[in-house]
Amino acid sequence: MLPIEIRDLRKSFGTTKALDGLDLTVQQGEVVGFLGPNGAGKSTTIRVLLGLLRSDGGEAKLFGGDPWRDAVALHRRLTYVPGDVSLWPNLTGGEAIDLLARLRGGADPTRKAELLERFELDPTKKARTYSKGNRQKVALVAAFASDAELLVLDEPTSGLDPLMESVFTEYLREAKAAGRSVLLSSHILSEVEKVCDTVTIIRAGRAVESGTLEELRHLTRSKVMAVLPGTGSVGEARVAQLTALPGVHDLTAEPHTEGLHVVFDVDHEAMSGVLTALGDIGVRGFTAQPPSLEDLFMRHYSESNVEANVEIGSLRRDRSLELPTSTQTTDLDGDSGQP
Amino acid sequence: MSGLTGTGALLRFALRRDRVRIAVWIGSLASLYLYCVFALAQVFGDTESQQARAALMRSPASVLMTGPGYGLDHYTLGPIMANELLLWFILAAGLMSAFQIVRHTRAEEESGRSELLRAGVVGRHAPAVAAALTVLIANAILAVTSFAALVSGGLPVADSLAYVLAVALGALVFGAVALVLAQASEHARTASGVTVAVLMAALFIRGVGDMEQVGGSALSWFSPIAWSQQTRVYVDLRWWPLALPVVFIALLLALAALLASRRDYAAGLINPKPGRIDARASLRSPSALAWRQQRTTTIWWAVGFAVMFVAVGTYIDSIDSVMSDVIANTPVVADVFNPDDLTGAFVRIMLLFGAVAAAAFGISAIGRARAEEVAGRTELLLATPISRARWLGAQLAVPTLAAAGLMLLAGLTFFAGSLTVGVTNPGLVEYVAASVAYLPAIAVIVALAAALYALLPRLLPTAWVFIALGLVEGMFGDALNLPAALRWLSPLHWVPNPIATDGGSWLPLLPLTALALALFAAAFVGFHRRDVPTS
Numbered sequence: 001m002l003p004i005e006i007r008d009l010r011k012s013f014g015t016t017k018a019l020d021g022l023d024l025t026v027q028q029g030e031v032v033g034f035l036g037p038n039g040a041g042k043s044t045t046i047r048v049l050l051g052l053l054r055s056d057g058g059e060a061k062l063f064g065g066d067p068w069r070d071a072v073a074l075h076r077r078l079t080y081v082p083g084d085v086s087l088w089p090n091l092t093g094g095e096a097i098d099l100l101a102r103l104r105g106g107a108d109p110t111r112k113a114e115l116l117e118r119f120e121l122d123p124t125k126k127a128r129t130y131s132k133g134n135r136q137k138v139a140l141v142a143a144f145a146s147d148a149e150l151l152v153l154d155e156p157t158s159g160l161d162p163l164m165e166s167v168f169t170e171y172l173r174e175a176k177a178a179g180r181s182v183l184l185s186s187h188i189l190s191e192v193e194k195v196c197d198t199v200t201i202i203r204a205g206r207a208v209e210s211g212t213l214e215e216l217r218h219l220t221r222s223k224v225m226a227v228l229p230g231t232g233s234v235g236e237a238r239v240a241q242l243t244a245l246p247g248v249h250d251l252t253a254e255p256h257t258e259g260l261h262v263v264f265d266v267d268h269e270a271m272s273g274v275l276t277a278l279g280d281i282g283v284r285g286f287t288a289q290p291p292s293l294e295d296l297f298m299r300h301y302s303e304s305n306v307e308a309n310v311e312i313g314s315l316r317r318d319r320s321l322e323l324p325t326s327t328q329t330t331d332l333d334g335d336s337g338q339p
Numbered sequence: 340m341s342g343l344t345g346t347g348a349l350l351r352f353a354l355r356r357d358r359v360r361i362a363v364w365i366g367s368l369a370s371l372y373l374y375c376v377f378a379l380a381q382v383f384g385d386t387e388s389q390q391a392r393a394a395l396m397r398s399p400a401s402v403l404m405t406g407p408g409y410g411l412d413h414y415t416l417g418p419i420m421a422n423e424l425l426l427w428f429i430l431a432a433g434l435m436s437a438f439q440i441v442r443h444t445r446a447e448e449e450s451g452r453s454e455l456l457r458a459g460v461v462g463r464h465a466p467a468v469a470a471a472l473t474v475l476i477a478n479a480i481l482a483v484t485s486f487a488a489l490v491s492g493g494l495p496v497a498d499s500l501a502y503v504l505a506v507a508l509g510a511l512v513f514g515a516v517a518l519v520l521a522q523a524s525e526h527a528r529t530a531s532g533v534t535v536a537v538l539m540a541a542l543f544i545r546g547v548g549d550m551e552q553v554g555g556s557a558l559s560w561f562s563p564i565a566w567s568q569q570t571r572v573y574v575d576l577r578w579w580p581l582a583l584p585v586v587f588i589a590l591l592l593a594l595a596a597l598l599a600s601r602r603d604y605a606a607g608l609i610n611p612k613p614g615r616i617d618a619r620a621s622l623r624s625p626s627a628l629a630w631r632q633q634r635t636t637t638i639w640w641a642v643g644f645a646v647m648f649v650a651v652g653t654y655i656d657s658i659d660s661v662m663s664d665v666i667a668n669t670p671v672v673a674d675v676f677n678p679d680d681l682t683g684a685f686v687r688i689m690l691l692f693g694a695v696a697a698a699a700f701g702i703s704a705i706g707r708a709r710a711e712e713v714a715g716r717t718e719l720l721l722a723t724p725i726s727r728a729r730w731l732g733a734q735l736a737v738p739t740l741a742a743a744g745l746m747l748l749a750g751l752t753f754f755a756g757s758l759t760v761g762v763t764n765p766g767l768v769e770y771v772a773a774s775v776a777y778l779p780a781i782a783v784i785v786a787l788a789a790a791l792y793a794l795l796p797r798l799l800p801t802a803w804v805f806i807a808l809g810l811v812e813g814m815f816g817d818a819l820n821l822p823a824a825l826r827w828l829s830p831l832h833w834v835p836n837p838i839a840t841d842g843g844s845w846l847p848l849l850p851l852t853a854l855a856l857a858l859f860a861a862a863f864v865g866f867h868r869r870d871v872p873t874s
Contacts, residue, residue, distance in 0.1 A: 050722050053870045072726045080722035086715040087648075088632060098618035099628060103723040109617075124613035128526075139719070152722075 001064040002027060003150045009057035010305065011044055011205075018044040020205035026150075026183050031176050033192035033299060034185040037204035042185040043083065045202070046154050050080060063150075064323065075161040078102065079148040083155035083185075085135040087127035093138045094123030097184075100142040107145040115141040132159035146169045151175060151182045157191060169194050189297060201297065204256050209296065217291050221249065221265040226278055227285035238281055245277055248272050258284050310329040342600075345461035349469035353443050354476070361477050364435045366568030368428065369484040375424055376492030378819050380416045389414040392818070396422060397553070399654045400685040403546035404692070404814070407555040407565070410574035417494050417573030421502065425572070429509035429564055430538065432481060436474045437534040442471035444518065448605055457604065464599055467518060471592070472760035474514045478507040498573045501581070505567035508584035512563040513538055515591035522598035525607030531634070535870035536643070543647065550654060563587065625725055632711075633704055637741045640700055644693065644745050645752045649690050658685050681841030682765065686753070686773060691813040693749035693808055694777040694831055697742040701785035702802045704738030705792055709799055712872050721871060731866045735789050735859065742781050750774030756824015765838045772837045779851035780830035784809070786858035794874055800814035805829065830854075 004026035011019040019041045026032045036042050039236050047053040060067055062074045087096050094116075101107030116123055121126050122135045130138070130277030136159045139305050143151060151172075157165050165188075175182060186192050192199060199216060201209040228238050236263060239253050239262065247270020253262045266288075278286065346809040354361070383389045395401055400418075402408065406426055444467050447453040453466055465814040482503040489499035517539050543563040548559030559565040569580040602608065621627055658681050711717050711734070718850025720730055765773075788802035809831040811819070816826050826832050833847035851856035 047718070047870075052718055052721055052872075054868075071721070072724045075722060075724040078722075080719070082715060082718060084715060088628070088716060090635075092614035092616070094616040095614070095618035095622060099622055100719070100723060102618075102623040103720065103725055105724075123616045126614055202488075276807070301567075315511070 002061070003063060004032075004183060005061040005064075006045070006049075009045065009048065009055055009060050010057035011041075011048060011053060013053050018205055019048070019058075022202065022205060023117075023207050023210070024183075024202075026181050029176070029181055030177045030197045031172065031182040031184060033194050033196035033199040034183055034202065035187065035189065035192060035199060036185075037187055037230065040202045041252075042202060043154055044205075046080075046152055046183070046185060049152065050075075076105070076146055078150040078152055079143040079146045080152045081136075081139045081143045081156040083158055084132075085139040087135055087138060089126065089128035091127055092124055093121060093127060093130060093134070096127055096138050097123065097142045097145070101145055104146050104148070106115075107142075111145050112141065115144055118171075119164060127214075129202040133161065133164070136160060136338065137164070139155075140168060140171075144175070149180055149181060153182065154185045155187065156184070157186075157188060158233065165191065174313050185241060189292065193292065216296055217268075221262070221267050221295070222271065222291055223289040224266055224274065225261070225263050225285075225287045225289075226254050226283050227258055227261055228281055229284055231255065231259055235260045240275075241281070242277065245274055341762055342462040342464040344465060345456075345459070346465040346472070347470050349456070349461065349465055350472050353469055353473045357439070357442075357473070358698070361439075361473075361480075363841045365481045365484065368435075368481055369488060371431075372428070372485040372488040373491070374819070375420065375492070376416070376488055378776045379419050380492060382818060382820050383414070383416070383419060389419075392419065398681065398685065398687045399657055400551045400651075403543075403651070404688070405570045407545075407549040408553040409568075409571045411553070416492065417498060420489070420494070420572045421488040421568070421571075425502065425505065426542070426564060428485075429567055430542070432478060432506055432510035433538055434535070436478060436510045437517035437538070438531060438580060439474050439477065440470050440514050440517040441521050441527050441530045441534070443473060445521035445524065445530045449527050451523070451605075454604065464596060467595060467599055471514065472513065478510055478514075482507045482769055494573065498576050500727060501570050501572045501576055501848060502576065504581060505570050508581055509564055509567040510589055511683060512584050512591075513541075515588045516597040519591050519598065521609045522595050522602065525605075525609070526532035532639075533730065536639075539643065579700075598748055616759070625720060625730050626736060628720075629733040629737045633737050633741065636704075636719070637700075637737075640696075640741075640745060641654065641748055644696070644748050648693065648749050648752035649756035649759070650659065650690070652753045652758075653760050655682065655685065655757040656760045656762050658682055659757055678687055680840045683836060683842065685837045686765070686770075687836045688814065689753065690749060690773055691809075691831060691834075691835075692776075694746060694781055694834070695809045695810075695813070697745040697777075697802075698781045698784040698809065698831075699750070699806045700745060701738045701742035701781065702788040702806065705735070705740065705785065705788040705802075706799060708734035709796055712796070713874075716870070719869055727867050727871075731793065731863060735785075735862065739782065739785050739789075742785055743778050746774050746777050746781060747771070769838050776834050776837065776845070776848065777831070779848045779855060780834050782855035783830040783851055786855045786862065789862040790858045790865065793869070823867060 002025060004024065006022055006024040009019050009022040009024075010017070022041065022045060024032075024034065024045065034042055044053065047109050048055050049062055049067050051067040051069075051074070054068055062070075063077060065074050067074060087093070091099070092149065097112060098107070101112070119137045119141055121134060121141060125134075127135065127138070136156065140156060143153070143156075153274070157168050160168060170193065172182065172184070176195065182195075184192065184196060193213065196213070198205050198210070206238055207302050228235065230238060235253070239251065242262065242264065247267035249265040250269075251262060251264035255261050256259070364755075383392055393411040396405060396408060396411060396414070405428075406422040407686065408422060414422075441816065447456075447466065448790040450844040457463075480650055485506070486503045489502060490496055494502075513534060515529060517534040520533050521527070524530045524533065524822075540831045541564045545559045545562035545568070547553070548556045548562065548565065553559065555565060555569065560569070562582055566580045566583040569577075571577055591670065598608070622631060645725060659690055708731075717730065721727060751767075754765075754767050755764075755772040777799060784805050791802055807828045808825070812821060812826050812829040813831055815821075831850060833851060834844050835848070
């Protein structure tokens with residue numbers, strides 16, 4: 001009996017198809033990343049799972065039950081954090097946490113105190129005075145204070161600063177260690193990369209890619225940055241040599257103090273040939289990045305959908321501003337494939 | 340002045356954004372003017388009916404809800420418009436002005452939208468001044484159109500001009516009050532709520548003042564509404580009382596500007612204080628939460644009801660003496676009004692007013708369920724092991740029970756008021772029975788709002804039509820000669836009055852109760868089936 005099992009799920013709002021044959025599975029004890037830009041159908045999927053929206057077709061099962069019909073019984077086993085938390089303006093954060101916990105059957109006060117301290121949340125303020133990040137923390141504290149088997153998190157870190165994001169990641173790992181299952185919807189890719197076992201990428205209401213991170217990385221290219229000796233015609237010849245190699249894409253070259261700085265993408269299976277060529281040239285500096293989820297994501301969205309392109313474009317900018325250190329940099333002995 | 344930079348752009352924006360809203364307000368009020376002018380001229384066309392109407396207007400209950408009684412001796416269309424309707428036009432235009440002001444000042448600030456504007460090249464005072472100008476323009480348009488309506492009915496030009504100015508200035512006073520409260524209060528709801536309370540107080544003060552003597556007493560002059568009424572328009576026109584609202588508005592605007600230049604953005608005058616770390620043990624169910632959300636409003640409504648009905652009750656002993664004088668002077672009145680039933684008519688009008696207010700409270704409380712859903716808080720609760728029926732039950736129980744409680748409170752405090760002046764007939768049982776008689780009709784209106792919320796949430800505001808209908812039908816149904824089919828549509832029309840000698844049948848209460856239950860059932864079925872949220 002899987003925590004979440006969705007097959008061919010469909011849901012329309014008027015003429016808009018929000019979900020168009022979505023498949024998604026969460027195994028017991030698994031943390032599943034659910035990726036897609038705004039409007040892809042992530043929240044609609046979660047609302048169907050919570051029995052808030054009625055599906056138009058296909059199958060959605062929560063612990064083997066019908067999320068619409070058995071909502072109350074199923075909700076005893078899960079906890080939910082929405083992406084945009086709205087709280088009762090005249091309740092304090094502490095009161096809202098207690099209310100949500102009690103409706104789920106009560107929470108441990110020491111656990112609540114610990115979470116409040118870790119998330120640096122002042123529970124005595126009225127909810128109307130909280131910023132977006134603080135409202136988000138209220139929902140997170142209520143969720144992590146519960147001992148539900150399944151955590152359904154819809155872009156839970158929107159509005160949190162990087163420090164708080166790492167606290168969140170820590171509690172997510174703890175939940176995973178305790179054997180709880182998690183559905184984590186996000187467009188913050190580094191967050192998903194850190195904790196998720198498998199990833200489902202959704203686009204226009206349908207899953208376009210699904211599998212473990214390792215599996216998905218096979219589908220894409222690594223980014224290589226290298227410094228080549230030689231300038232002028234020598235440099236140009238070397239650039240031409242590299243460009244001619246099979247599996248090398250989008251090569252750019254810029255003058256560098258020691259010669260030329262080149263950046264290019266390499267297909268996974270062509271990496272060994274590239275390394276040999278670089279070795280022959282006598283490369284001075286070398287960095288290779290394994291494909292990040294962001295690259296995966298970009299490839300899925302940049303192919304046809306112009307609108308999605310715009311979204312991803314802004315996404316990438318946001319991320320490079322917020323988390324400049326989040327992309328993994330690995331040298332030759334990393335997992336980018338040493339010959 | 341750099342504090343006003345951007346006012347013009349904001350003003351154009353507000354007029355553009357609210358063009359439909361303002362047009363609907365002005366259109367309905369102007370049509371009401373036109374209808375009144377022609378319907379009243381027809382209904383009270385002869386001296387006999389005018390005298391009968393004037394006699395009715397001398398009763399304390401009528402005075403409370405109309406005016407100081409100028410021109411009762413020669414009660415033609417002009418004096419009727421001035422004495423009976425000026426008050427209601429000020430009330431309607433005043434509410435329009437106050438809501439419009441709060442909508443464009445504090446509501447914008449609270450939602451964070453005006454932060455975007457204020458970060459641009461926009462002066463500190465520009466949003467407030469633009470809002471005030473919007474309201475000024477709306478009232479000016481209303482004045483012009485209603486002036487045309489009055490003159491087209493053959494009323495004198497100078498008096499008609501004074502009439503529409505009196506309405507506009509009366510309305511602008513409440514707009515200015517709203518402007519001050521929007522600066523002082525951190526929340527739009529509070530600003531609107533307190534402005535409505537000020538309006539009600541103004542209504543009540545002049546009512547009590549005018550009940551003391553025809554033409555009003557010193558107390559009347561403490562109410563801005565009285566300033567407009569004291570122009571004696573259509574009777575013996577004098578202009579100088581209109582200087583009072585002008586001065587008062589200027590003072591209020593200065594106060595608002597002072598407050599605005601001293602406070603922080605998004606702050607009120609009172610700083611929020613820290614609250615509880617843990618919730619009370621009782622906050623553990625959807626109904627506890629719903630009560631917590633509605634508690635403060637409900638308590639204030641209850642206080643308002645108690646104060647008003649105790650005060651009204653103290654007038655019950657003067658009904659007979661006042662009316663006996665009237666009947667002695669104008670014997671024709673006795674043909675129209677049963678002299679034995681004056682108390683019954685007084686109680687009926689006052690309890691009708693209470694019932695309409697209680698039902699309005701119920702609708703506005705159900706509107707909060709909708710607000711919960713739109714804000715996403717319903718979703719948060721329905722993701723816990725709380726069934727939809729339980730959540731909706733809590734959201735409906737609080738408004739329905741509170742509305743019923745308010746109605747019972749009206750009857751009890753009415754009796755308490757009459758006790759203070761030594762009147763024990765009608766007794767407690769009669770008052771309670773008269774209030775209970777209204778409960779099914781109130782329940783129908785509240786249940787209709789509930790069913791609309793559950794089935795067609797977008798149409799929830801149409802429930803307010805029944806509030807307007809209930810008020811107009813109950814108070815002016817005879818005067819305006821409304822068609823029977825329209826009168827039957829109002830659930831309140833069917834309510835018997837056990838205090839009156841000919842109080843009507845209790846039988847309609849059965850179908851009313853059944854209708855209320857059916858509508859509540861429809862609400863539960865509908866809410867169980869639909870998507871949450873439904874926009």
